[in-house]
Amino acid sequence: xxxDEKPRFPHGFRCAARNIGLKRDAPDLSLFVSDxxxxxxxxxxxxxxxGAPVILGRETIRGGRLRAILANSxxxxxxxxxxxLQDARRMAAAAARxxxxxxxxxxxxxxxxxxxxxPIEKIxxxxxxxxADLCEDPLVGAAGIMTTDTYPxxxxxxxxxxxxxxxxxxxxxxxxxxxxxxxxxxxxxxxxPERLDALLRxxxxxxxxxxxxxxxxxxxxxxxxxxxxxAGRVEEPVFRDALAAACVRMAxxxxxxxxxxxxxxxxxxxxxxxxxxxxxxxxSLVNSPLVKTMARGADPNVGxxxxxxxxxxxxxxxxxxTSASINGVPVIEGGLRVAFDEEALRAELRGDxxxxxxxxxxxxxxxxxxxxxxxxxxxxxxxxxxxS
Amino acid sequence: xxxDEKPRFPHGFRCAARNIGLKRDAPDLSLFVSDxxxxxxxxxxxxxxxGAPVILGRETIRGGRLRAILANSxxxxxxxxxxxLQDARRMAAAAARxxxxxxxxxxxxxxxxxxxxxPIEKIxxxxxxxxADLCEDPLVGAAGIMTTDTYPxxxxxxxxxxxxxxxxxxxxxxxxxxxxxxxxxxxxxxxxPERLDALLRxxxxxxxxxxxxxxxxxxxxxxxxxxxxxAGRVEEPVFRDALAAACVRMAxxxxxxxxxxxxxxxxxxxxxxxxxxxxxxxxSLVNSPLVKTMARGADPNVGxxxxxxxxxxxxxxxxxxTSASINGVPVIEGGLRVAFDEEALRAELRGDxxxxxxxxxxxxxxxxxxxxxxxxxxxxxxxxxxxS
Numbered sequence: 001x002x003x004d005e006k007p008r009f010p011h012g013f014r015c016a017a018r019n020i021g022l023k024r025d026a027p028d029l030s031l032f033v034s035d036x037x038x039x040x041x042x043x044x045x046x047x048x049x050x051g052a053p054v055i056l057g058r059e060t061i062r063g064g065r066l067r068a069i070l071a072n073s074x075x076x077x078x079x080x081x082x083x084x085l086q087d088a089r090r091m092a093a094a095a096a097r098x099x100x101x102x103x104x105x106x107x108x109x110x111x112x113x114x115x116x117x118x119p120i121e122k123i124x125x126x127x128x129x130x131x132a133d134l135c136e137d138p139l140v141g142a143a144g145i146m147t148t149d150t151y152p153x154x155x156x157x158x159x160x161x162x163x164x165x166x167x168x169x170x171x172x173x174x175x176x177x178x179x180x181x182x183x184x185x186x187x188x189x190x191x192x193p194e195r196l197d198a199l200l201r202x203x204x205x206x207x208x209x210x211x212x213x214x215x216x217x218x219x220x221x222x223x224x225x226x227x228x229x230x231a232g233r234v235e236e237p238v239f240r241d242a243l244a245a246a247c248v249r250m251a252x253x254x255x256x257x258x259x260x261x262x263x264x265x266x267x268x269x270x271x272x273x274x275x276x277x278x279x280x281x282x283x284s285l286v287n288s289p290l291v292k293t294m295a296r297g298a299d300p301n302v303g304x305x306x307x308x309x310x311x312x313x314x315x316x317x318x319x320x321x322t323s324a325s326i327n328g329v330p331v332i333e334g335g336l337r338v339a340f341d342e343e344a345l346r347a348e349l350r351g352d353x354x355x356x357x358x359x360x361x362x363x364x365x366x367x368x369x370x371x372x373x374x375x376x377x378x379x380x381x382x383x384x385x386x387x388s
Numbered sequence: 389x390x391x392d393e394k395p396r397f398p399h400g401f402r403c404a405a406r407n408i409g410l411k412r413d414a415p416d417l418s419l420f421v422s423d424x425x426x427x428x429x430x431x432x433x434x435x436x437x438x439g440a441p442v443i444l445g446r447e448t449i450r451g452g453r454l455r456a457i458l459a460n461s462x463x464x465x466x467x468x469x470x471x472x473l474q475d476a477r478r479m480a481a482a483a484a485r486x487x488x489x490x491x492x493x494x495x496x497x498x499x500x501x502x503x504x505x506x507p508i509e510k511i512x513x514x515x516x517x518x519x520a521d522l523c524e525d526p527l528v529g530a531a532g533i534m535t536t537d538t539y540p541x542x543x544x545x546x547x548x549x550x551x552x553x554x555x556x557x558x559x560x561x562x563x564x565x566x567x568x569x570x571x572x573x574x575x576x577x578x579x580x581p582e583r584l585d586a587l588l589r590x591x592x593x594x595x596x597x598x599x600x601x602x603x604x605x606x607x608x609x610x611x612x613x614x615x616x617x618x619a620g621r622v623e624e625p626v627f628r629d630a631l632a633a634a635c636v637r638m639a640x641x642x643x644x645x646x647x648x649x650x651x652x653x654x655x656x657x658x659x660x661x662x663x664x665x666x667x668x669x670x671x672s673l674v675n676s677p678l679v680k681t682m683a684r685g686a687d688p689n690v691g692x693x694x695x696x697x698x699x700x701x702x703x704x705x706x707x708x709x710t711s712a713s714i715n716g717v718p719v720i721e722g723g724l725r726v727a728f729d730e731e732a733l734r735a736e737l738r739g740d741x742x743x744x745x746x747x748x749x750x751x752x753x754x755x756x757x758x759x760x761x762x763x764x765x766x767x768x769x770x771x772x773x774x775x776s
Contacts, residue, residue, distance in 0.1 A: 048701070299772050304502065379764045382678055384687050
């Protein structure tokens with residue numbers, strides 16, 4: 001899949017971002033608008049304490065149509081009870097007034113610190129006139145939803161005659177479970193909400209749902225797709241492949257920019273008994289603090305790979321047949337450490353990405369998980385996130 | 389339970405430790421000896437790639453008797469195949485020669501880097517004459533099994549007319565699953581191997597099996613108990629309580645001295661539907677990198693507590709009834725963040741231990757988990773453990 005050098009929107013989508021005083025001086029409110037009522041689908045966090053925007057979003061998406069997305073960063077509107085839900089509704093109403101549509105065609109998101117009240121008045125007054133700021137650069141909207149991300153993230157690619165654009169934020173509290181951080185996908189292809197929903201779930205299954213930065217599942221994860229239809233019909237297999245590739249690429253971008261991370265850690269597990277088991281082992285490796293610090297230090301402590309496979313108690317293993325490699329260098333064969341050139345392996349571990357391949361030798365299923373190294377920077381950022 | 393100010397051995401147990409050249413200059417080989425063939429029981433790691441000493445240990449412990457334990461640090465004898473098993477047997481034979489007993493009355497352990505061959509010749513020659521070094525201070529033996537621990541760990545207490553002594557090492561790659569790191573328990577109480585086994589499993593269930601420093605399950609975890617019988621019979625309930633208290637205290641010591649850790653994090657979950665569910669939620673909190681870094685930074689980011697409860701997808705929750713406190717200060721009530729004195733809470737979070745209590749309000753079961761904060765020191769240590 002070839003991605004555009006500079007991300008662009010499909011026909012009929014634009015965005016704007018502003019600072020309304022939630023962050024010190026960076027953009028903290030983003031508005032994404034479709035020219036038409038777009039077919040839409042979304043998946044949300046499975047965390048059992050979902051934020052108010054997620055509760056409202058589940059209701060909104062039932063209509064299968066969206067005209068706009070309004071998202072603020074810095075404060076997440078979680079654990080605020082009835083007041084939180086009212087604030088989320090007021091946020092949707094404010095966006096609807098500005099855009100000239102109905103509140104139930106607006107998806108809202110709030111991302112940032114959990115457990116502080118949303119400054120809803122700032123949002124209501126801050127949004128005034130944003131329609132006049134709309135532009136065609138998805139990176140503008142991406143900037144307004146950043147929390148600890150180090151740069152705004154958007155990408156686009158073609159799918160037949162249509163375009164697919166993904167705008168997302170990630171960084172920490174990321175092991176999506178069913179959905180993910182915030183990811184908004186825009187396309188001008190034509191699909192019904194039902195087909196969009198199926199296509200979205202398939203793409204998320206192998207991309208954002210295989211991403212883990214720190215095993216912690218956010219209360220605000222949201223992944224939505226809007227299809228304006230302005231480019232007409234696209235063959236579904238073509239669209240499916242492009243959407244999956246775009247989501248995988250974005251998952252890799254989010255992993256590489258995980259809090260404190262310096263590189264992408266990609267783990268592919270092959271010949272597992274079932275896909276679920278392959279996913280479990282791949283996740284065990286990308287989540288293991290000891291595998292993550294091995295990557296951090298470019299330290300060829302490869303026995304930790306066996307440890308992280310072996311702690312998957314419910315997976316069918318054939319220890320004497322298990323093999324693993326790092327960037328193509330075999331390090332485990334038949335369950336045993338093999339001799340390897342330590343300096344060459346150190347050099348690989350200093351690179352980006354680090355690809356760990358595991359062969360379980362028990363079946364035919366496989367999966368790939370996306371993560372990052374664990375660094376002092378992760379600790380430093382998260383030891384003062386509330387206060388800083 | 390009152391613990392001895394200075395740990396001591398029960399009647400009939402002694403130990404020695406030496407440097408045999410595995411570590412630069414610290415003790416790296418420990419021998420524990422009983423005057424008599426002691427009744428014995430043990431539990432081992434559930435990791436699917438167990439070290440050779442674990443494979444051999446499972447065989448040895450079937451006899452229900454032990455005379456000695458020989459343990460080396462620095463190199464763990466894991467993933468070494470047939471050679472590893474032969475080395476473990478040679479290690480037991482060397483100890484048997486020195487002690488004057490049979491190899492099947494010797495438990496051996498090796499802890500340290502995974503995936504390097506054991507320097508068995510150094511151990512075979514190094515053990516010569518160790519019987520002459522035997523002393524009555526359990527801390528001497530504790531020093532020889534240390535890896536990244538910052539100090540040797542031993543404790544003792546009375547159980548009726550008998551004594552219970554626990555010697556252990558911990559630090560990293562610790563989320564025991566069925567057993568734990570290395571912990572050797574010595575008593576002069578009289579029990580059959582079968583009763584010892586049951587008592588050990590009960591104690592481990594609420595102590596070492598509720599300890600997690602980094603979610604990574606070691607391939608070498610071993611917890612053994614030796615009962616010489618020299619103090620005669622002790623009432624089982626008295627012994628059971630003392631053994632459980634001693635193991636919980638040692639689990640807390642290991643947690644507080646986790647790699648890079650600066651304090652003990654203790655999470656108690658109450659009113660869960662089942663004990664297993666209480667354990668799952670308590671583990672989710674002590675394992676959450678975001679809860680652990682909150683402790684690190686004394687940052688009152690209490691919404692993370694809800695996040696870590698809410699990501700337990702298979703636990704019965706009543707979100708609107710969920711409450712939590714930190715060192716007795718209520719921070720969540722009815723699923724919502726409550727107002728609290730931020731400075732007072734920061735002061736609590738700077739203390740040691742940090743006690744988080746969670747009330748799920750759905751049942752009657754409870755559990756306590758033991759962990760530590762996540763610091764830059766953990767990352768630094770584990771980014772170069774193999775090389776340093």
